[in-house]
Amino acid sequence: xxxxxxxxxxxxxxxxxxxxxxxxxxxxxxxxxxxxxxxxxxxxxxxxxxxxxxxxxxxxxxxxxxxxxxxxxxxxxxxxxxxxxxxxxxxxxxxxxxxxxxxxxxxxxxxxxxxxxx
Amino acid sequence: xxxxxxxxxxxxxxxxxxxxxxxxxxxxxxxxxxxxxxxxxxxxxxxxxxxxxxxxxxxxxxxxxxxxxxxxxxxxxxxxxxxxxxxxxxxxxxxxxxxxxxxxxxxxxxx
Numbered sequence: 001x002x003x004x005x006x007x008x009x010x011x012x013x014x015x016x017x018x019x020x021x022x023x024x025x026x027x028x029x030x031x032x033x034x035x036x037x038x039x040x041x042x043x044x045x046x047x048x049x050x051x052x053x054x055x056x057x058x059x060x061x062x063x064x065x066x067x068x069x070x071x072x073x074x075x076x077x078x079x080x081x082x083x084x085x086x087x088x089x090x091x092x093x094x095x096x097x098x099x100x101x102x103x104x105x106x107x108x109x110x111x112x113x114x115x116x117x118x
Numbered sequence: 119x120x121x122x123x124x125x126x127x128x129x130x131x132x133x134x135x136x137x138x139x140x141x142x143x144x145x146x147x148x149x150x151x152x153x154x155x156x157x158x159x160x161x162x163x164x165x166x167x168x169x170x171x172x173x174x175x176x177x178x179x180x181x182x183x184x185x186x187x188x189x190x191x192x193x194x195x196x197x198x199x200x201x202x203x204x205x206x207x208x209x210x211x212x213x214x215x216x217x218x219x220x221x222x223x224x225x226x227x228x229x
């Protein structure tokens with residue numbers, strides 16, 4: 001498709017449930033990022049993939065969060081044993097790697113998956 | 119302290135007004151700077167990159183002051199459609215690729 005596609009758009013989970021959020025990046029985009037945006041806040045970095053390699057997961061808030069991109073295209077963010085503080089919009093973004101910094105950080109975001117944990 | 123700080127506003131201005139937002143960043147090693155725009159319940163979208171020499175795109179002008187570590191965005195002749203949250207964005211000084219976002223400044227342009 002032309003843009004970054006995320007599903008589901010909305011997810012309501014009971015506390016303790018596991019959830020999986022999917023991201024389909026722009027075709028050919030090597031870099032893929034996950035961000036978490038809580039209400040009234042800016043997006044916070046979670047993790048970064050270059051192709052299938054997860055190069056940075058320093059932003060994942062706990063070991064309940066896990067992300068993968070096994071074939072270097074579609075990515076899944078999994079949250080185990082969800083807690084109320086996990087309620088947020090989870091944004092996926094992709095980009096071309098760029099050269100010399102030009103375009104390297106120009107991200108195209110998906111519409112996000114809004115997770116509500118009750 | 120967050121790496122990127124912005125005044126959350128809201129800024130309420132009449133149509134046609136000029137409005138300016140500032141943002142400060144904490145790490146002098148940051149290399150790339152951007153303004154993103156986010157409409158209510160939508161994803162952030164790149165508005166413009168910010169270059170050291172300053173740059174302009176139509177009614178929007180961005181400036182970078184490395185010595186003082188602040189970035190500004192000036193919007194001239196505000197339109198109703200400019201109402202949105204403006205996110206100041208700086209590359210993470212450790213990784214060089216991850217972006218650090220400010221909380222955003224809310225702008226409401228009124229008739």
